[in-house]
Amino acid sequence: MLPENAVNIKIRIKFSKTGSLKFISHLDLQRTMQSSFLRSKLPIYYSEGFNPHPKVVFSPPLSVGVSSLTEFVDVKMLADVAPAEIMEKLNASFPKGLCALECYTPTAKFTDIKWGLYEVKFELTGEIPEDICQKAQAALTAEEIIIEKFTKKGEPKRVNIAEGMRFESAALEGSVLTVTAKLSCDDASFVNPKYIGETLTCAMPEVFTGAEEETCRMAVYLADGETLFK
Amino acid sequence: MKIPESILKKVEKPGRYTGGEWGEVIKNPENVDIRFAFCFPDTYEIGMSNLGIRILYSILNDREDTWCERAYAPWADMEEQMRAHGIPLCTLESGTPLSECDFVGFSLQYELCYTNMLNMMNLAGIELESKNRKNDDPIIVCGGPCTYNSEPVADFVDICLIGEGEAELPELMDIYKKHKKMGFDRAAFLREVSKQESMYVPSLYDVEYNGDGTIRSFTPKYDDVPAKVRKRIVKDMDTAPFPKNLVMPFIQTVQDRIVLEVYRGCIRGCRFCQAGLVYRPVREKTPEVLNEQAKILADATGYSEITLSSLSISDYSCIEKLTDELLPWTNERKISLQLPSLRVDSFTKELMDKISTIRTGGITFAPEAGTQRLRDVINKNVEKADLLRACRVAFEGGKTQVKLYFMQGLPTETDEDLDGINELAQSVIDEFYATPGRAKKSPQVTLSAACFIPKPFTPFQWEKQFDMEELLRKQKYLTGKITNRKIRYNYHDAKVSRIEAIFARGDRKLSAALLEAAKRGMRLDGWEEFFDYDKWMEVFEYCGIDPAFYANREFGEDEILPWDNIDIGVTKEFLLRERHKAYGEKTTPNCRLQCSGCGANKLGGERTCCPKMQ
Secondary structure (H helix, E strand, C coil): CCCCCCCCEEEEEEEEECHHHHHCCHHHHHHHHHHHHHHHCCCECECCCCCCCECEEECCCCCCCCEEEEEEEEEEECCCCCHHHHHHHHHHHCCCCEEEEEEECCCCCHHHCCEEEEEEEEECCCCCCCCHHHHHHHHHCCCCCEEEEECCCCCEEEEECHHHEEEEEEEEECCEEEEEEEEECCCCCCCCCHHHHHHHHHHCHHHHCCCEEEEEEEEEECCCCCCECC | CCCCHHHHCCCCCHHHCCCCCECCCCCCHHHCCEEEEEEECCCHHHHCCCHHHHHHHHHHHHCCCEEEEEEECCCHHHHHHHHHHCCCCECCCCCCEHHHCCEEEEECCCHHHHHHHHHHHHHCCCCCCHHHCCCCCCEEEEECHHHHHCHHHCCCCCEEECECHHHHHHHHHHHHHHHHHHCCCHHHHHHHHHCCCCEECHHHEEEEECCCCCEEEEEECCCCCCCCEECECCCCCCCCCCCCCCCECCCCCCCCCEEEECEECCCCCCCCCCHHHHCCCCEECCHHHHHHHHHHHHHHHCCCEEEEECCCHHHCCCHHHHHHHHHHHHHHCCCEEECCCCCHHHCCHHHHHHCHHHHHCCEEEEEECCCHHHHHHCCCCCCHHHHHHHHHHHHHCCCCEEEEEEEECCCCCCHHHHHHHHHHHHHHHHHHHHCCCCCCCCCEEEEEEEECCCCCCCCCCCCCCCCHHHHHHHHHHHHHHCCCCCEEEEECCHHHHHHHHHHHCCCCCHHHHHHHHHHCCCCCCCCCCCCCHHHHHHHHHHHCCCHHHHHCCCCCCCCECCCCCEECCCCHHHHHHHHHHHHCCCCCCCCCCCCCCCCHHHHCCCCCCCCCCC
16 A cells, blocks of 8 residues: 555556567566666555565557557556656666657556557568459458367367457558458457468468568557547 | 577567567677677576676676677477578577687586587587587687586587686687787687686597596696696685676576675585585675675666575675665665575574565575484584574464475485484474464475485595485385375486486596487486486497496595596595595584685685685
């Protein structure tokens, strides 16, 4: 518990996680964040107890291998520090690949995040059909998009993810196909961005099998899928 | 080249292979003369925890002319990918293949990592045997505790640095730079290196053997190559370079905290312990310097734990003063202080009250042997009463669990001594119930038993390890003795201990076995998943090597030992004296009570407890 009358300011930091950092698990991100905060010497509120640590809360985790331009972490400060100073000190303490982008008093809750906009770049190696963008759009906007998930017991289960997939765009530049889509972040209908590639491979195995893919979370939205989460 | 992302996505813990951590040193290759790949022959998590590498990484990179980078042994899944895609082992910082570096250094911390060293060289496309390497190939240099008897790897390494690398490495870099300017000639370079204090070049010595396999002679090939190589030490620990910045691992490592090295050496002289003797003389840092260094590291790293490191922290002469200096600011900054390796005679209520990690964590003591007789043989200088008193303090403080370390198969050990282990554990349980104000819970004593391994440069270096059958019988015997369910008994794999014993006292003939093991793809021997005793036995048989010659043979006192060409300061005469005292069950007082003339004082050093040389 905070001491009475203590300044207790909740701050939200929007940051990006790219480069080497995309291979770091959520748990290890927390460790990296914690040591970064300690290096920054910002007046962070610590939990009490035997093993005090900075009290920080993260927006929903990313899969290992996925980068993001829009992650959030909430911290409590024990003094009023100007946002510009927070950003400057954090960025001086972050490893390459983490970058604080914005810093403000939060209003929305992390549970309000319902949609994520993802960009997936496919490096295609084989012959590329002329109408690949249309074909990709067709595959990703089908009424039924069936993928195979595994239950906790390890048994395969076929699931229709069409409800949680909103195709946005497909564009070809050289041999790189860039697909963007909004995917559900809701607990019940969560769609992993790797299903974009799986769906396309299923539709056009000759084009997508073995293609390198690079995935990035670009933005997150509220339930309407339009209003940016802040 | 950096590992492609498509491969990183396929392996476990890709954070091991990305580099890019906070604190890594990046330089422009155009601006340096020397590229040094510092390798740890085990996984990233273990290697990143090593204090020695952290120190030497910073010393080398403090030089403008040198860029030191890191490399670790890849896990099996990554190795498979690398071999399938023809990716050589590269440094983490720049992705430079090790084969393109001027130096490839290995820190040899335990015998089971030898195969990892060879596998890493193989993955890098470097010729394993030094005689096959060409003028432009990297110089293979090694250091660390295994280097005190580096004979098993003699065919593979170019240079062994004996002792503490802080002073040796910069000197080696200077010599290399000089030779590079003159037009580098490998043989001339190694010859000059061999003449330096503490630098051992195995290829410049000839070994002859007697008919029974023991060493007949060990002679330098040239007159100007010294017959004996003396260990180098850092004289003044206060002014010794320390890493002001650490590379902060992205993934959890074994020692994921600030390691504050308080002193080197040990005053105790337990007769089985190599570290206690090879790191002599004891040299302390002052509390003021340590406090300052701790602050610098806390600022630079953002770690929230500091562990005070030494072989026996309570033997530090200024421990009280040091904790008094550290605690006010570490408490304020919520940094927790850890004091590992506490001896029972130093475990007090005051200490427990002061240090929160002692208050909350489990407690562990190392009586090492079950009876007073055997504890006297090994010179442990701990009595049962000390142990019970320490346990009572812990129980009064609310603890219910105690872990006790033992060694099985020590010289002169009988079943009575094994009974003693069980009885000691039982006494700890009794002490718990006799403690007023103890927790209202059931106590638990965990016994963790290692197998004795005779190590070079210890009074027990001549002793044999009991054979496998007897080691297993001892483990079974004690298992049968322990009936109280509040006592748990864990023991090390005797097969692993035997392989360690073979290499610990090995000579050059073992290089052939290592080469064969490498050819058969053996590596990651420190990992249960990969260690395969039967494969090792096949290798020895194939090479015509009798493992019992090394592990289960009592070495003769007048025999030339494979490591006799190394001078660690402590003399062979002292070790012999100690061996004979062991058989007489006579203890030797610690260095602070009385000097026993081990010989380490000839190396000098500040803030030692040694008498100065006349």
